[in-house]
Amino acid sequence: MAEYLVLIYQDESADTDDAAREKITAGHIRFAEKHGPSLRGGNALQASDTATTVRADGSGGFTITDGVFAETKEALGGYYVVEAADLDEAIAVAKGIPMPSGGVEVRPIRPM
Amino acid sequence: MDATVEAAVADAHRREWAFVLAATVRVTGDIDVAEECVQDAYARALTTWPTQGVPDRPAAWLTTVARRRGIDVLRRRAAHDRRLPELAENAAATADGDAEDIEADGLPEISDDRLRLIFTCCHPALAPEAQVALTLRLVCGLTTGEVARMFLVQESTMAARLTRAKKKIAAAHIPYRVPGLDELPERVGTVLDVVHLVFTTGHTAPVGTDLVRTDLVSQALYLARMLRTLLPDDADVAGLLGLILLTHARRTTRLAADGSLSLLSEQDRSQWDAAEITEGLDLVREALQRRPPGRFALMAAIAAVHAEAPTWSATDWSELVGLYDLLVVIWPSPVVALNRAVALGFAEGPEVGLKALDELATEPELASYAYLPSARADLLRRLGRTDEARAAYQAAFDLTDNTVEREFLRARLDELGA
Numbered sequence: 186m187a188e189y190l191v192l193i194y195q196d197e198s199a200d201t202d203d204a205a206r207e208k209i210t211a212g213h214i215r216f217a218e219k220h221g222p223s224l225r226g227g228n229a230l231q232a233s234d235t236a237t238t239v240r241a242d243g244s245g246g247f248t249i250t251d252g253v254f255a256e257t258k259e260a261l262g263g264y265y266v267v268e269a270a271d272l273d274e275a276i277a278v279a280k281g282i283p284m285p286s287g288g289v290e291v292r293p294i295r296p297m
Numbered sequence: 298m299d300a301t302v303e304a305a306v307a308d309a310h311r312r313e314w315a316f317v318l319a320a321t322v323r324v325t326g327d328i329d330v331a332e333e334c335v336q337d338a339y340a341r342a343l344t345t346w347p348t349q350g351v352p353d354r355p356a357a358w359l360t361t362v363a364r365r366r367g368i369d370v371l372r373r374r375a376a377h378d379r380r381l382p383e384l385a386e387n388a389a390a391t392a393d394g395d396a397e398d399i400e401a402d403g404l405p406e407i408s409d410d411r412l413r414l415i416f417t418c419c420h421p422a423l424a425p426e427a428q429v430a431l432t433l434r435l436v437c438g439l440t441t442g443e444v445a446r447m448f449l450v451q452e453s454t455m456a457a458r459l460t461r462a463k464k465k466i467a468a469a470h471i472p473y474r475v476p477g478l479d480e481l482p483e484r485v486g487t488v489l490d491v492v493h494l495v496f497t498t499g500h501t502a503p504v505g506t507d508l509v510r511t512d513l514v515s516q517a518l519y520l521a522r523m524l525r526t527l528l529p530d531d532a533d534v535a536g537l538l539g540l541i542l543l544t545h546a547r548r549t550t551r552l553a554a555d556g557s558l559s560l561l562s563e564q565d566r567s568q569w570d571a572a573e574i575t576e577g578l579d580l581v582r583e584a585l586q587r588r589p590p591g592r593f594a595l596m597a598a599i600a601a602v603h604a605e606a607p608t609w610s611a612t613d614w615s616e617l618v619g620l621y622d623l624l625v626v627i628w629p630s631p632v633v634a635l636n637r638a639v640a641l642g643f644a645e646g647p648e649v650g651l652k653a654l655d656e657l658a659t660e661p662e663l664a665s666y667a668y669l670p671s672a673r674a675d676l677l678r679r680l681g682r683t684d685e686a687r688a689a690y691q692a693a694f695d696l697t698d699n700t701v702e703r704e705f706l707r708a709r710l711d712e713l714g715a
Binding site: 249270291 | 423424427464469470474
């Protein structure tokens with residue numbers, strides 16, 4: 186058997202009203218019921234405008250910026266799910282991730 | 298409405314807003330709720346103080362009212378959401394404990410609360426323009442409309458920017474806390490950048506009819522003084538406050554009687570604010586004691602050289618070049634290099650200055666920076682290269698949006714003949 190990370194992309198401007206969100210949630214519940222044995226985990230993320238990007242500055246420090254990781258030649262290479270008391274603690278952990286190039290995006294997971 | 302009461306509420310708003318809000322956020326844990334409750338508390342002061350009299354300690358009164366209201370809001374929310382009761386009870390316990398402090402000492406540990414608020418508003422995970430907007434709204438207590446006017450954007454645009462920033466603080470759990478010692482220097486740096494940006498935006502307004510935006514300058518001075526009280530041992534804070542004071546001391550002489558721009562070389566130095574210069578010079582001396590000196594300490598030292606020179610011709614240009622040499626190492630910005638070239642032009646002559654300036658001609662950051670062609674124009678004028686000077690003044694004129702500065706450049710062009 187092999188494992189796969191399945192990433193969900195959607196138009197954030199399209200799910201702004203409650204009815205649309207409820208419909209999506211109901212769809213995910215049906216999906217999880219149908220494929221339960223195949224699923225190893227999953228989360229909904231907070232909107233992209235809550236993201237923070239951490240990049241190594243090449244001289245031992247880091248730059249922290251508001252917003253998602255804007256890729257140019259980088260590609261998604263892996264992920265960690267981190268439990269932390271707040272964003273500062275999450276960023277402190279994120280700084281420990283090897284990033285010889287690129288960087289990491291810290292995005293809050295939506296509480297269930 | 299009693300005018301004395303109205304004045305007392307306005308005074309409490311100006312002096313105590315940050316304290317009251319900061320102390321309320323600690324109880325509610327939510328900036329949005331706290332902001333609303335503090336606004337309510339000020340509104341209640343307007344209706345209550347006329348009959349009950351202005352309290353001895355307005356800040357304590359306002360904080361108590363805002364916190365009680367905050368606890369009510371949390372309890373009401375808890376009734377709708379079973380996850381919240383614990384939060385509401387914790388809040389009530391914190392508020393009760395602090396209420397005793399307020400009764401006993403007048404002011405509890407205010408310094409920490411205001412610092413927490415400042416560090417949250419200036420968190421590096423927020424966009425720089427959001428940091429500035431939040432600081433002016435939450436720490437300085439300006440209305441959204443006032444902040445919007447300061448940055449010449451629509452009120453709805455500014456409201457959206459503030460809402461987005463507060464949403465990120467809540468959703469991403471940006472902490473309400475003073476950073477630990479290991480992070481502190483970097484985080485103080487972000488706060489000082491915000492205050493410095495508010496100051497420079499006000500000192501020479503990028504666009505508009507006024508050269509100086511007094512509203513922004515006085516908010517920057519207020520914030521720098523607050524930081525100085527809260528972080529009295531920080532050399533960078535001392536440096537920034539010194540820089541602001543030494544620059545602010547020249548404010549009344551920057552415009553001539555007819556409203557036109559008056560350069561440092563033409564200003565009446567007897568009109569400079571002597572008290573602010575004395576205070577600024579003390580701060581510069583203190584800030585320079587840290588080795589190596591920080592960016593704001595060096596910028597303040599540069600302002601101090603001008604403040605101490607009895608006349609323009611007595612300016613110590615080689616001292617200035619030396620300070621710019623140090624500054625450009627720790628702050629390698631093309632704008633610093635430009636100022637260094639100008640100082641060099643006075644220390645060693647326009648030829649040398651022009652050579653240093655022309656090395657910056659290809660800097661992308663300076664491509665639309667009007668001070669580059671205007672500095673070049675001045676050096677060319679002094680070298681008698683009139684045609685080139687005229688072209689450079691014209692280039693500067695085309696890049697300038699501030700009316701007072703445009704008039705100055707127009708006058709220079711006229712002097713050189715069409």
